[in-house]
Amino acid sequence: MTRKGLGPLVLIDGNLSASTYFLIIERELLPYVLNGPFKDGCFVYQHDRSPIHTDLSVKSLLEGLAVRTLEWPPVGADLNPIENVWGLVKRRLAARNLGSSTKETLFAAIQEEWEALRSRPEIVAGFTI
Numbered sequence: 001m002t003r004k005g006l007g008p009l010v011l012i013d014g015n016l017s018a019s020t021y022f023l024i025i026e027r028e029l030l031p032y033v034l035n036g037p038f039k040d041g042c043f044v045y046q047h048d049r050s051p052i053h054t055d056l057s058v059k060s061l062l063e064g065l066a067v068r069t070l071e072w073p074p075v076g077a078d079l080n081p082i083e084n085v086w087g088l089v090k091r092r093l094a095a096r097n098l099g100s101s102t103k104e105t106l107f108a109a110i111q112e113e114w115e116a117l118r119s120r121p122e123i124v125a126g127f128t129i
Contacts, residue, residue: 001082003128004037005121009114011107018055025061046070048080081127088123089113 001007010028012020033043045062047053049072062069092113098106117123 001085001124001128002033002037002043003125005124006085006114006118007032007036009111016052018052018057021052021055022057022061025058030065030067041066044068044070046072048072084127085117085124088117092116 008028010024012024029045034041037043045067046069052058089110093109096109098109101109
């Protein structure tokens with residue numbers, strides 16, 4: 001998520017691990033950022049203090065690629081704008097009255113809402129500082 005809009009949505013099968021997070025950064029986040037809103041490479045990446053995010057492999061990847069990072073404050077849950085996006089997605093899904101659905105149909109609905117928000121970057125811009 002950037003002030004310029006949302007990036008790709010990635011389905012994580014099971015629990016998120018440091019190795020999965022590493023692959024998401026390497027295969028999804030960086031190509032999106034560098035081929036999209038920040039072609040010049042001028043951006044600052046911020047993630048919270050989760051052990052998955054602070055894993056040595058993740059730190060090494062970001063440092064090795066000269067990605068500038070912003071330290072997350074010790075108590076910063078209120079500073080996480082993606083929570084506002086997920087809240088909006090949840091409200092939009094609730095309005096659909098999906099009822100009971102499979103993992104696949106639920107993810108498809110989430111993807112549709114995510115893409116709808118991606119097409120309206122001005123909505124997401126209001127959630128960032």
